[in-house]
Amino acid sequence: MGLRFKYNIALLLTCLVGIAAASGxxxxxxxxxxxxxxxxxxxxxxxxxxxxxxxxxxxxxxxxxxxxxxxxxxxxxxxxxxxxxxxxxxxxxxxxxxxxxxxxxxxxxxxxxxxxxxxxxxxxxxxxxxxxxxxxxxxxxxxxxxxxxxxxxxxxxxxxxxxxxxxxxxxxxxxxxxxxxxxxxxxxxxxxxxxxxxxxADRRAEETGLILIAGFTLLFFLIFIVSNVLLGRIVLRPVRRMSDVAEKVSMGDFSVPEYRKPGKDEISSLSHSFNRLRRSLERAMSMIDV
Ligand code: HEC
Structure with a gap:
């Protein structure tokens, strides 16, 4: 089960509970x-x-x-x-x-x-x-x-x-x-x-309830789209690229270019650490080869 799927399930459940509670x-x-x-x-x-x-x-x-x-x-x-x-x-x-x-x-x-x-x-x-x-x-x-x-x-x-x-x-x-x-x-x-x-009273309460449900559903879709785009850009795409590089390096292929995620967030610092690890590994391997 991918990260995006898990995230969306959690988001959907939270929103459903929120919509139900707020409407009630x-x-x-x-x-x-x-x-x-x-x-x-x-x-x-x-x-x-x-x-x-x-x-x-x-x-x-x-x-x-x-x-x-x-x-x-x-x-x-x-x-x-x-x-x-x-x-x-x-x-x-x-x-x-x-x-x-x-x-x-x-x-x-x-x-x-x-x-x-x-x-x-x-x-x-x-x-x-x-x-x-x-x-x-x-x-x-x-x-x-x-x-x-x-x-x-x-x-x-x-x-x-x-x-x-x-x-x-x-x-x-x-x-x-x-x-x-x-x-x-x-x-x-x-x-x-x-x-x-x-x-x-019943009609007015129902009308307000429906307006709120519609409003919250719209809000949910906005959150869904924006957070999925951000999740893809900030986390998933860099992690996928790092994992592709790691995959190749682990097979001994050091020809793949290093991946350096721009910025100063945790994923960028992980990409830097990974590159350092890869260089150390490459050095160690070349020493063994000698
Ligand atoms: C002149 C006579 C008269 C006086 C004085 C009078 N009533 Fe009546 N009352 C009646 C009649 C006749 C009815 C029935 C009216 C109808 O056909 O609906 C009635 C009806 C009522 C009713 C509706 C229930 C029922 O008995 O059918 C209430 C309550 C009531 N009167 C309260 C009062 C109060 C309180 C007062 C004093 C402020 C008062 N009445 C003074 C003659 C009177």
């Missing part, structure tokens, strides 16, 4: 920063929902609640408007979702599913938790899902969510007396559950 690490780093961006998108969706909620409470509820004995407009309810406005957003970004899920909801559509119930129970168990993130797989796609606690902080909420008797009769007519009541002040009754597709 960069994939993780890029994915992490993309996940951070998804979190920011989720925070924006939440901020928008909170703004819609507070707009509803301060502008819509006072304008429409006068006739609440006879008529009840769900539009006056913050939870309803926040979720309805999100439906408009979803038309443009169908992969995102926003739900005000509750364990005992007024509107059965808002009933927490099994996964959401798990998140709400965790938030209820630890009131200091401000959010919980989890990755959910659905139809082969991964979603980053974040749950923010919905806690009853104002007495005003209890008007409609404590007992059916306290709630506007028109509301009880519309939603029924069996659910959405019994909530307590300070209780976490549900969570804002916001999901965003992880595919953005």
């Amino acid at each position: 690490v960069s994939y993780l780093v890029v994915q992490k920063s993309a996940v951070r961006e998804i979190h920011q998108a989720i925070d924006l969706i939440r901020a928008n929902a909170i703004a819609v909620r507070s707009y509803t409470v301060s502008n819509i509820t006072p304008a429409l609640s006068d006739d609440s004995d006879i008529l009840f407009f769900p539009e006056t309810v913050a939870a309803f408007s926040a979720q309805s406005v999100f439906q408009g957003f979803k038309k443009m970004f169908p992969e995102f979702s926003y739900k005000e899920a509750a364990l005992n909801p007024t509107n059965p559509d808002n009933l927490a599913n099994e996964m959401e119930t798990g998140l709400i129970e965790q938030l209820r168990a630890d009131p200091k938790l401000e959010q919980i993130s989890t990755v959910v797989e659905n139809d082969g796609n991964r979603y980053l899902t974040v749950a923010f606690p919905l806690t009853i902080k104002q007495e005003g909420c209890l008007m409609c969510h404590s007992t059916p008797e306290a709630a506007p009769p028109a509301m009880v007519d519309l939603y029924g007396p069996n659910h959405g009541f019994g909530w307590q002040l300070g209780e976490t009754i549900g969570a804002q559950i916001i999901s965003a597709p992880m595919s953005i």
